[in-house]
Amino acid sequence: MPLEIYSVALASQHGHSPCLSTLEDTVLGFLGISQATALPSPLQTDLEAAASMMVLQTARSHISKAISDLRGRGQDQATQEVLRTAVNLAKVELSAFSIRKRQKMECTLDLALVLDGMLYVCHLGDGATFLLRKGLAHKLTQDHISQAPDHGSKRPGRKQALGIEGSEAEILAVTLGRSDRILLTSPWLTSNIDDVNLLQATTDPSPDGMTARLISIARDRSPHSDMAAGVILPKGIQTSTRRPGTGRLETLARTPLFAYCTERELISLAGITRPAQFNQGQTLFTQGEHGQAMYILVAGKLKVERDGQAIANLEPGVNFGEMALLDQPERSATITATEPAEALIITRQAFFSLLKRDPTLAVKVLWNMLMRLSSNLRSTSEKLAALERALK
């Protein structure tokens, strides 16, 4: 798929290399921004420039090798794994670099990969990736930054980055729509622009104009910081490559269990779903077996049977089996596809680790589960009371 990429990195002072790098690869559909910090005393800009570029090149070269087998096959999970490995390789290379140069380094990382109508985002640190869609800028990443600097040092307290123990990259997959654009910003740029600046700048039709405007706004506020920005313009995305309205985000947005979730939260949720296809007559699960996952029906029709009797039909947009996320209860019914069907699956383990990472999202989803269970209990209790009155 053809696409255009524009990126720019600027040092705050002439004659110095910036402490950050950008790397673009139009053939691969790849754009990356990394900012390096030498520790404990930053501003060793030559080293920082070298480290950040090395990190990006390591990631790009792995993705470029590993992705050729996946192109055109819609392997979302496999692609996310490739990104995860790329980050791990970059981690290893960075620690080798630190040892070689006898200098501890920390690098932020923002990568965007456009492949088969999907955007894959990989993020560590306090840079950011935005999805520019229909005049709005959706921030796809969370800033891994804390309120305080290190005890006794002056660098910002970064919670996660390459070079910080226990860091794990956020990886997301987003279905691209027609005329979506992707914007990557470096840490100092991210922290010096607000929503209004973003909206103003993104109205600029030329990508160069947009990045220049953002950087000039941020420069006014923080004149001594190195900054970088990059834009990807995917071309020829046809919404029809996937059936209309069947993008993961659209499906999740319509799912009652995920009501009240923001775009960013839906994207995190999308990242833990796995798509699955079922043939006509195929069984999704059987009454009595222990559940490990919940399902969201994207397309097709399903039949619910209990003790051999049909009790309900399910239409696209419903979620079911969510009790399996809570414990591992026996399935109370058997579910079979009555026509070819497509569903998103969320496993208990993936769900649990997302809830731990994002308590605000957890509260929304658990609340929706409570509402559903509670109304279920109320109606069952009413039946029970009616039954017991009748038995008296």
Place this chain on the structure above:
Amino acid sequence: MTSTLHIDAWVTTDTGRVRKHNEDSALLDPKLGLYVVCDGMGGFKRGDVASSLACSVVLESITAGKRTLRLHAEQPSSATIAAVQALLQNAVQRACNEIYEAGTSIVGNGARMGTTLDAVLVIRNQAFTAHVGDGRIYLLRSGECHQVTEDHSLVQEQLREGLITPDQARKAKNKNVITRALGVFPSVLVDLLYMQLAPGDALLLCSDGLHGYVGSSEMIEPVSAGKAGGTEALVARANKRGGRDNITALVVRIDAESPHAKPNQAAATQHIEALRRCDLFSFCTYRELVQITGLCETRNVPANTTLFVEDELGGECFIIQTGAVEILRGGVTLANLGPAAYFGEMSFIDSPRRSATARTTKASQFLVLSRNEFLRLVRQDSALATKLMWRLLHHLAQMVRAANARVLAGATTHEIDSRDLEFDP
């Protein structure tokens, strides 16, 4: 209610064996009931300035708000509790802002100074705490030591998000990286806690120079029984084990044989123990139990009293501390509940209409949590809310399954069809 407890307080602060300067500061004002420990950072002439500025600004602000403290002492209510918490929060916020301003003028932009803060304000038999950073406050009670603050450190946050294991956290090299401090930004998020104190309780405020070397189980003996609150013994122990950081220990001890102590003051302990036994709170830390106790109202109800009636509107959840309760629906007994059980939680979730009737069968004591307090908690503390909602979900799921099983059992002998059951795979 003149239940003033007899209180003693001691503090010991030490430079340690490695550093040249002591950047910790402490404040002890028994008259006001204010006790503060701050651990400054940013180096000499910065860290010590930040920590002492924090102490003096907090003291000044609390002194200016004496009237609020008096109102609470005279007639405590949820409104006065909120007012004291707001006073304490503002005091810390002002300290943060002043350190930020001072930092900008002394060292210019970029290099910052800052400080952690742990403060306790004791009014009658109650304590209000404020916490920012990686200092800690421990509550020592009945031979147990409970940490009632959560470290604002990188390692603690990674642990909570499940990125590292407790074992990795213990071995982590970057333990001293903190995620919140006063003076780094113009304002800061402050953790506040309100708790009831009982005779014999002690509070220990300390900097990481102490808790980095001395485990919570080792603190019980010196603090509860040691000479002068055991602060010197604790500091000496941390020094013996390395003393790489400044060390401060401040102990506030409530006399066990207080002449004015009333028997009901042990109630504070009983409330927390009741919550501790209750399944709904089984994932909560001691700090969170203290927090929830502060939101609950205690209610004593004689035997054979109806608490609420089916179909009436209600928004309270009852946790049984002592006694027994019968739950009925349409005249049929659904359940008999005893201590540590809870009921009425359905009114938190959807319709506030009671789905059953509840009446006491014995004289009972309850902790009552209102829907408003619960929803406020859900908005303010999503980590705690997640734990409670997770337990609630399990509880509801069990009830749904039990009810389904009963309907199915009845259905075989009657004309209720299992097809009428809610679909819940």
